[in-house]
Amino acid sequence: MNVLMISPGFPAEMAFFTRGLSAVGASVIGLGDQPSAALPTTARKALSHHVYVASLADEAAVLQTVRDLNQHVRIDQVECLWEPYMMLAARLREEFELPGLNRSQTEPFRDKELMKTVLDRAGLRTPQHDSTETVAGVWAAAERIGFPLIVKPIDGAGSADTYRVDSVADLNDVLPMIGHVRRVSVEEFIDGEEFTFDTVCANGEILFENICWYRPRPLQARSHEWISPMTIALRDLSVPDLRDGRTLGAAVIEALGFRDGFTHMEWYRKSDGEIVFGEIGARPPGGRTVDLMNYATDADLFTAWAEAVVHGRVSQDLDRRYNAASIFKRAVGSGYITGHEGLDRLLTECGGSVAALDLLPVGAHRRDWRATLISDGMVIVRDYELSKTVQIADRFASELTMHAS
Numbered sequence: 052m053n054v055l056m057i058s059p060g061f062p063a064e065m066a067f068f069t070r071g072l073s074a075v076g077a078s079v080i081g082l083g084d085q086p087s088a089a090l091p092t093t094a095r096k097a098l099s100h101h102v103y104v105a106s107l108a109d110e111a112a113v114l115q116t117v118r119d120l121n122q123h124v125r126i127d128q129v130e131c132l133w134e135p136y137m138m139l140a141a142r143l144r145e146e147f148e149l150p151g152l153n154r155s156q157t158e159p160f161r162d163k164e165l166m167k168t169v170l171d172r173a174g175l176r177t178p179q180h181d182s183t184e185t186v187a188g189v190w191a192a193a194e195r196i197g198f199p200l201i202v203k204p205i206d207g208a209g210s211a212d213t214y215r216v217d218s219v220a221d222l223n224d225v226l227p228m229i230g231h232v233r234r235v236s237v238e239e240f241i242d243g244e245e246f247t248f249d250t251v252c253a254n255g256e257i258l259f260e261n262i263c264w265y266r267p268r269p270l271q272a273r274s275h276e277w278i279s280p281m282t283i284a285l286r287d288l289s290v291p292d293l294r295d296g297r298t299l300g301a302a303v304i305e306a307l308g309f310r311d312g313f314t315h316m317e318w319y320r321k322s323d324g325e326i327v328f329g330e331i332g333a334r335p336p337g338g339r340t341v342d343l344m345n346y347a348t349d350a351d352l353f354t355a356w357a358e359a360v361v362h363g364r365v366s367q368d369l370d371r372r373y374n375a376a377s378i379f380k381r382a383v384g385s386g387y388i389t390g391h392e393g394l395d396r397l398l399t400e401c402g403g404s405v406a407a408l409d410l411l412p413v414g415a416h417r418r419d420w421r422a423t424l425i426s427d428g429m430v431i432v433r434d435y436e437l438s439k440t441v442q443i444a445d446r447f448a449s450e451l452t453m454h455a456s
């Protein structure tokens with residue numbers, strides 16, 4: 052089985068998915084804008100061949116390159132787990148008549164308006180929504196939906212250009228800030244807790260599911276630098292509070308006709324218990340969440356995904372053993388990391404629960420906390436009990452301080 056893996060070395064987790072494909076017996080051909088020598092070793096070692104292209108965004112050139120490649124080696128499958136090139140992958144599948152999502156099946160995963168329209172038709176609860184390319188259109192949508200609202204790009208990521216709007220005055224303030232966004236989604240603001248529903252599927256069956264609880268909600272985390280955002284992969288998915296979210300998630304996957312690979316959905320649970328759909332991607336979650344799932348299960352979800360897409364099954368034991376929480380740290384001050392405070396005490400008192408510790412070293416330049424959830428570093432803690440996991444994660448959020456100047 053020859054699998055063409057788009058961008059096998061970037062973002063960083065792609066190398067592990069690439070390794071997974073080779074571990075389950077596929078012959079993996081890389082296609083990406085990193086020359087072989089620039090690939091992470093993990094990816095390079097897993098590839099039987101790598102095709103370098105100057106830009107993955109130049110679809111016509113990439114197509115021609117792959118046509119030429121296909122003269123020499125038969126391509127059986129195209130995989131891409133990175134959002135910007137999902138459409139390219141779909142285009143290649145159509146060209147070579149391969150299984151997997153084609154362009155029209157990919158579109159609802161990319162266009163948040165179309166996504167919700169398809170789900171509305173299936174009778175699933177989405178926020179009231181509209182999309183528009185004009186200022187007048189935004190006002191009309193606001194009039195129809197009412198405040199509070201969310202205004203966001205139709206194909207955004209990382210909560211960029213996403214605003215909560217509570218009033219006419221807010222909308223007046225926000226409009227100039229989204230002037231560069233071609234098409235916006237205007238949505239009913241859903242107040243509540245926010246969760247993920249992530250799966251690995253094969254042949255339309257869910258073989259693995261995961262739910263993360265975001266603390267706080269991503270939009271809040273992205274609006275205030277002092278927050279240490281947290282993502283908690285929950286151990287026990289059988290609790291009543293999660294039941295309707297899981298049912299919704301399975302219905303969404305079915306409505307969109309998704310069959311093989313990773314999905315990452317977000318959903319809301321209102322205080323009255325109502326469950327509302329947020330969004331879905333035909334790819335794994337970012338922000339090191341696949342690592343988090345690995346710490347929750349003591350398994351290797353990178354390889355589990357590969358086995359699912361290549362062989363249609365998962366043979367690893369994916370039982371959930373822990374709640375696993377990632378805490379992302381943002382240094383106080385700008386410039387270079389000068390040190391941290393509180394870590395020694397936390398490691399003495401709760402080191403047994405720490406599964407991973409990946410903080411920027413002293414001397415490193417701070418990362419842009421708005422552009423990357425990882426920010427200046429990450430800690431993963433885990434425990435069998437949720438209350439204990441939350442308690443320890445809260446300590447890392449509040450008692451560990453990184454400094455920069």
Ligand SMILES: Nc1ncnc2c1ncn2[C@@H]1O[C@H](COP(=O)(O)OP(=O)(O)OP(=O)(O)O)[C@@H](O)[C@H]1O
Pocket residue numbers: 178201203206207208209210211213238239240241242245268269270271317329330
């Ligand atoms: N209708 C809504 N009601 C309440 N909050 C919302 C709504 N739409 C978006 N948000 C908030 O904004 C965040 C970002 O929106 P969304 O998930 O649609 O876009 P994104 O930029 O793709 O997200 P991601 O951060 O997952 O890449 C959500 O996680 C949520 O906190």
Ligand SMILES: [Mg+2]
Pocket residue numbers: 209210317330
């Ligand atoms: Mg989102």
